[in-house]
Amino acid sequence: MLPFARRQAYVSRVKEFFREQYSLDLQVALNTHVIHAEALSEVPKDLFYAPQGAGLSYVAASFGTGISTLKKPLNTGIISFDNSMGTIELQSGCTLGQVYDFLVASDWMLPIQPGHPAVTIGGCIAVDVHGKNQFKEGLFSSSVRSIQLFHPSYGELTCSNQENSEVFDLTMGGLGLTGFILSAAIQLIKKPGLSVTVENIQVKNLIETYQIMSRLKNEKSLLYSWNDCSHSAATGRGYIISGQYQPDQVSQKPLAVATLRPQSLPFALFNSLTTPAINFAYYLLNTKLKTKGVQSLFDFTFPVHNKVFYFSWYGPKGFIERQILIPESVMNKYLDEFRGLIQRHRPTIVLTTLKSFKGSSKFLRFTGDGFCLSLDLPANNQDHKFHFDLDNLNLKYNAIDNFVKDSRVNSNQIKSTYSDYNNFKRLLFQFDKRRIFRSHLSHRLDLDSKD
Numbered sequence: 350m351l352p353f354a355r356r357q358a359y360v361s362r363v364k365e366f367f368r369e370q371y372s373l374d375l376q377v378a379l380n381t382h383v384i385h386a387e388a389l390s391e392v393p394k395d396l397f398y399a400p401q402g403a404g405l406s407y408v409a410a411s412f413g414t415g416i417s418t419l420k421k422p423l424n425t426g427i428i429s430f431d432n433s434m435g436t437i438e439l440q441s442g443c444t445l446g447q448v449y450d451f452l453v454a455s456d457w458m459l460p461i462q463p464g465h466p467a468v469t470i471g472g473c474i475a476v477d478v479h480g481k482n483q484f485k486e487g488l489f490s491s492s493v494r495s496i497q498l499f500h501p502s503y504g505e506l507t508c509s510n511q512e513n514s515e516v517f518d519l520t521m522g523g524l525g526l527t528g529f530i531l532s533a534a535i536q537l538i539k540k541p542g543l544s545v546t547v548e549n550i551q552v553k554n555l556i557e558t559y560q561i562m563s564r565l566k567n568e569k570s571l572l573y574s575w576n577d578c579s580h581s582a583a584t585g586r587g588y589i590i591s592g593q594y595q596p597d598q599v600s601q602k603p604l605a606v607a608t609l610r611p612q613s614l615p616f617a618l619f620n621s622l623t624t625p626a627i628n629f630a631y632y633l634l635n636t637k638l639k640t641k642g643v644q645s646l647f648d649f650t651f652p653v654h655n656k657v658f659y660f661s662w663y664g665p666k667g668f669i670e671r672q673i674l675i676p677e678s679v680m681n682k683y684l685d686e687f688r689g690l691i692q693r694h695r696p697t698i699v700l701t702t703l704k705s706f707k708g709s710s711k712f713l714r715f716t717g718d719g720f721c722l723s724l725d726l727p728a729n730n731q732d733h734k735f736h737f738d739l740d741n742l743n744l745k746y747n748a749i750d751n752f753v754k755d756s757r758v759n760s761n762q763i764k765s766t767y768s769d770y771n772n773f774k775r776l777l778f779q780f781d782k783r784r785i786f787r788s789h790l791s792h793r794l795d796l797d798s799k800d
């Protein structure tokens with residue numbers, strides 16, 4: 350094992366202050382207490398804590414009322430790297446961009462990467478995130494071999510499938526409720542290529558999209574779609590973005606991690622008139638002009654890294670992201686009825702995408718065999734009835750909502766659709782009777798009180 354980076358001199362220091370924090374979708378803004386601690390053993394034992402990585406979640410997952418956000422200073426934090434085995438040990442505050450940068454010259458890469466390079470390893474584990482290859486590689490936890498976890502009642506715990514295995518399992522997708530992940534050992538995969546050949550395949554509607562994706566997932570490494578559902582006559586036409594790794598490297602842009610907290614415009618640029626026009630132009634661009642090409646691995650992996658303006662275009666009221674996992678067996682019926690809802694309610698859906706998923710769910714992890722439908726809409730009262738009917742459609746077809754993306758989802762919806770909810774909550778209380786770690790999100794999901 351090659352010790353790669355120097356561990357920083359351990360200076361015990363705790364700083365605290367108050368700061369306004371808001372979720373990326375702008376649906377929650379709170380004045381919060383924040384503690385920056387280099388030595389977690391020195392933090393007071395009588396507070397409630399929410400661990401925070403980069404704080405970039407769409408929902409309020411790392412802060413809350415009466416809760417102290419707990420942070421360790423962010424640094425590159427690569428503890429060790431074994432080039433022969435492809436294993437890497439990282440501090441939890443290490444960002445995906447930093448890992449990418451470190452591994453760029455090696456033969457290895459992280460198998461699962463969500464869409465932005467500024468999110469941290471701790472955030473990826475606690476939310477058990479997915480990438481554009483969920484149908485092949487599953488969730489982030491499948492690559493985690495062990496973690497160091499800090500909890501004031503237990504001190505520092507080593508957790509893996511062999512040691513403290515129940516806590517390890519509970520922490521994967523555990524929303525930071527079992528303690529603060531200090532570091533993680535991760536199994537990398539051999540880099541299948543240095544860049545990605547991208548092909549856009551034109552599709553007429555969402556049903557055709559999922560049917561073609563079902564076929565393509567056996568051939569392609571990376572797959573997702575863009576569809577247009579922005580107006581009542583929109584059919585969901587769009588294109589499937591398929592990616593195949595290739596050996597030649599295209600010029601690598603310098604690591605650009607633009608801030609994901611851009612100043613929002615004073616008004617919403619997306620509305621029922623502008624959105625269909627913007628989407629029409631986007632559709633033409635990507636199905637007529639830019640249908641094929643080669644992208645750097647960085648650009649393909651993190652497509653949002655240079656499009657942060659997108660979030661600011663929702664204006665001061667922000668947006669709602671719906672992310673729904675639909676069982677494959679009901680896709681036709683679900684999408685038929687979904688189309689009916691669009692015609693009836695005419696919501697302003699700016700972004701629609703589909704991803705193929707596989708796996709069986711445990712605890713509150715967002716996974717299963719099927720397709721993940723994501724929708725971004727401006728937050729407004731007009732679409733209330735659409736959301737309500739879509740919630741009922743999900744209940745009807747056992748589709749699950751991703752509560753880490755959608756600030757509206759409440760505990761009743763989660764209790765009815767996540768069959769392991771009670772077990773997850775029971776094990777959390779078994780591990781920590783006081784439930785020291787909590788957040789606005791865990792409160793919303795009714796995970797903080799015992800009954």
Ligand SMILES: Cc1cc2nc3c(=O)[nH]c(=O)nc-3n(C[C@H](O)[C@H](O)[C@H](O)COP(=O)(O)OP(=O)(O)OC[C@H]3O[C@@H](n4cnc5c(N)ncnc54)[C@H](O)[C@@H]3O)c2cc1C
Nearest residue numbers: 402403404405406463464468469471472475478479525530
């Ligand atoms: C532009 C963009 C694109 C995205 N694309 C995807 C995608 O493709 N797929 C996907 O699944 N997600 C995606 N996400 C969501 C994102 O990956 C997760 O929300 C991730 O958790 C954010 O990481 P973070 O470091 O900002 O975590 P934070 O927002 O700081 O925290 C998220 C959760 O993790 C916990 N946590 C953070 N650090 C620790 C720690 N050290 N110990 C214990 N718990 C901790 C927090 O308490 C909280 O519950 C995207 C987000 C953005 C902004």
